[in-house]
Amino acid sequence: MTQREKIYLFDTTLRDGQQTPGIDFSVEDKIAIAKLLDAFGFDYVEGGYPGANPTDTKFFERNRLQNADFVAFGMTKRAGVSASNDPGLSALLQSNSDAVCFVAKSWDYHVDVALGISNEENLECIAASVEATVSAGKEAMVDCEHFFDGYKANPDYALACARTAFEAGARWVVLCDTNGGSQPDEVSRIVSAVIEAGIPGERLGIHAHNDTGQAVANSLAAVDAGVRQIQGTLNGIGERCGNANLVTLVPTLVLKTVWNSRFETAIDEEKLKGLTRLSHAFDELLNRSPEPQAPYVGVSSFATKAGIHASALLKDPQTYEHIPPEAVGNKRKVMVSDQGGKSNFINELQQRGIEVSKDNPRLDRLISIVKEHEAQGYAYEAADASFELLARRTLGRVPEFFRVDSFRVMVERRFDANGNLKTVSEAIVKVEIDGETTMSVAEGHGPVNALDIALRKDLGKYQAEIEDLELTDYKVRILNGGTEAITRVLIESRDQTGKRWWTVGVSDNIIDASFQALMDSVTYKLMMVRKD
Template structure:
C-alpha cells in the first residue's frame, strides 16, 4: 500500500479559467467578465490567475491594460500573462508577441513550448534543435527582464511516449534557462492515472519544480492531476467548473478540495475553501454555463439524499452516507422527497424546513400522502416550496390570505399580429376584497402571471419583486398521446431567494396554474 504523499513546503495552485477555460465552445468573456471572474478567483485563494494571451487576442490585451490601470485588485493571487516561445529563425528580443508579454506588465509569465517532436516538425515546421533554442532564448530573455517564468510543455505526455529523450530535453532546457516551474501538459487529454507516475518521475530527475496541466478527454483530468501530485509535482493547473476546450480541463476546485480534505494539505485557508460553492456558482452566472447538478463538491446534488435507507442512517450520523462535511466547501446536505422516501426522509426534510415531525404517526401520514401525490404525477424532490405547502396544509398551518376563486385563459394564433397573444381572467380574493382582472401576455403563463400580480399587488406589494426565471414541462404517460398527464415546474425569485413549485394537470395550462399559484403562495409565506 502506497504511503500518503507529504505536502511540499510550497505548493502552487494555478487557475487558467480566463485563458484555457475561455476556449470552451460557446463561451465568450468580455473584459468586464474577466475582471469579475478574476476577483472571484482571488477570493477562492488560488495562487496564480492566468489572464489570457496579450498581443494575440485584442480582448486579452485590453484585459491586461485594464488590470494595469487599476481596474483589478488582487489580494491573494498573482496575475499571469500567457504567451509562446519566439518564432523560428528570430530572436526573443524582437518577437512582437514576446514583447507583448512585457507590455502586459505582469510579474509572471507562462510560456507554451512544444515538447512533442512531431509537433515541432509539423506545426512549427522547424528542426528539433531550433525548437530547443526557441525555448532557451525566450525563457532567458524574459528572466533577464525580471519576469518569473513558467513553461507549459505542450503535448508532453504524448511526446514522452513518442520520443522520451527529446521531451525531457525540452524540460531540461527550460530549467537551465531559468524557468521557475516546468509544467507537464496532457494537452490531448488522453492519459490515464496509471501511467502518470513513471513519466512524472522521469521528468523529476532533472531537478526542476514540476507542474501538471490535464484535459478531461478520458474523464480522468482530476485523477491524472492527483496521480501527478503523488509522483512529486508541486504546481497544479485547472479551471473552475472544468471549463475548457472539447471536454474541458481539470476542475481546479475538485483538485483543491481533494488535496485539502483528502490528503490534509493546507492548499488554501479553510474559510476560502468554504466559499467554493458560492464562487463556482457566481462564475457560472458570469459565463452563463450552469454547473452540473452532479458536479463533485459544489453541485446542487453533491450532498443530496433520496433513498429511505440512506435517510435512516443519516438520522443516526450524517457522515454515514457523506464522504465529507458539505460545509467545508460551502455546500449543504439536502434531503429529497419522492416516492422512494421513507419516514426518515420526511422527518429529516421537515426538520430542514423548520417543522417538527418527530411524531412517528404524523411522519407516516405525510409519507403516505407524498407517495400518493407522486403516483398522481407530482415530483417534490426538486420542488421544496410545493412540498412545504403540502406539509403546512396537512398540519393545518395558515397560508397567505388569498385565493384564486376562478380563472380562464384565452389564446390566439395571429402570425401577422404584434404584441400580446394571450389573455387571462382571474377572480382573486385577497384579504377582504375580491377583484376580477384581465392580464395580457406573451403566452398563457405570462398572461396568468400578469393578472395574478395585478390582483395581489394592492394587498401584497411584495409580489412586484417576484420574477419567474424558469419553466419546464414534462409529459407523463406519453403512451396516452394528447390525453397524457402534464407536469410543470416553475422557478421563481425575489432577488434574494429562488424557489421551485410543481403543478400537475390534464393540460399544460391547468398544471401551470397550480405551479404558479403555489409560487406566489410560498413567496408571500416567506416574505
C-alpha cells in the same frame, strides 16, 4: 511531524476556460471572475492573452489582483526573429502581469506540422522567451503542450523541451495532457521519468484535460509522482470535455488525509467553507444552473433518498457522508419521495424549521399525500419549495396570501399590420386578496409567460415583495403517451438574495400544470419574506 509541502493552485478559467463552447467573457465578466478567484485564495490567476484580442488587452490594462499572481499567457517567440524584435513577446513582457506562461510545442510531430520549423529552432524559441521574461523581472512558466503524447512518441525530444525551459530559468515547467487521453498510470510514470531526468518536482506542474473523465485523477496522480503545481478551471469548464476541475481538486487536497497529511495549499479549511458559494456564483455569472451532482458543491452531493439511509444519517451523518457538507459550504438534503420513510420526512422538515413528532397524525397524513401525489406524477424530491408548501399546509401553517378565482389563456395566430404572420399569447388572471378581486391582462412570449406576467402584474399589498422574483428554468415531462397525456412541469425561480427554489405542477393540461408551479413559486417567495 513531517513538514508538509505546498501545492500551488493555478486557475486558468479566464484563459483556457474561455475556450468552452458558448462562453465568451466580456471585460466586466473577467474582472468579476478574477475578484472571485483572488478572494478565494488561488496562487495564480491566468487572465488571457494580452495583445491577441481587444478583450484580453483591455482586461490586463484594468485588472488589479490583491493576492494572487496575475499571469499573462502567450506563444513563445517566432523562429527566425530575435526576442527583442518579436511583437507578441513584447506585448507579454509589457503587460500588467506578475508572470508569463508560454505555450510551447513538446511533441516533435506538432513542431513539424503546426509550426513548420526544426526541432532545434523550437528549443531556441523556448529558451530565448524564458530568458527574456526573467530579464524583464517577471516569473516565467512554460506549458509543454501535448507533453504526454509527445513523450510517448519521442521521449528524448519531449524531455529536451522541458529541460530547455527549466535550464533557461522557468519557475514552472508544466506538463500538459492537451488531448486529454492519458491515463493516471501513464501520467505517474512519465512525471517520474521527468524528475529522474533532472527537473525537480517543485518546479513541475500538471495541466490536464478531461476527455476521458480523468482530469482530476490525472492531476492527483501527477502530484503523487512529484509535481507541485496544479492547473485547472472553476467547475471544470474548458474546450471539448473541459479541464481539471479545481472545485473538486481543492477540497480533495485539503480534506482527505491521504493528501492533507503530505501537502498544504493556500486555501485552508476556513476558506474552503466558501467553495459552494464560489462555484454557484460562477455558474450564476455564466447564467446557467449549477450541476446538481457536482462533487462537493452540487445540491445532490449530500442528498439521501432511501429511508434506511436517512435513518442512519439522523443517528450519525458519517454513515453516508464522506465529509461534513458544512466543510465546503454545502448542506445535507434528505429527500422526500414515495421511497422514503418517516426519518426522511422528519429530517427534511427539521431542515426547514418545522418541528413535528413521529407520532403526530398529521405527519402520517403528509406522508400519505406525498405518496399519493407522486403516484400521480409529482416529484417532490426535485421540487423543494412545493414540498415545503405542502408540508406547511398539511400541518396548518401557511397563510392564504391570495386566491386565484380563475384564469384564461388565448393563443391567436394572425397577420399584423405589416402583413407579417405572428402568434400572440394573452392571459387573464382574476386574483382575490383580502376579499378584493382584481383582474390582470398580459401578453407574453407563449401562454406560460403570459400567465406568469398576468399573475404577478398586480398582487396588491404584496407586489413589492415579489419584484425581484425571476423564473430561471422551465422543464416539461410527458408522463404517459397519447394526446391525453399527463404532464409534469418543474419551474426554477430565484431572487436577488441568490436563493433558488423549484416548484412542480401536474395535470393532463400543460397550461394548468404550469400555473400550479407558478402559483407555488409566488407563494413560496411571499412565505420566505416572512421567515426572514
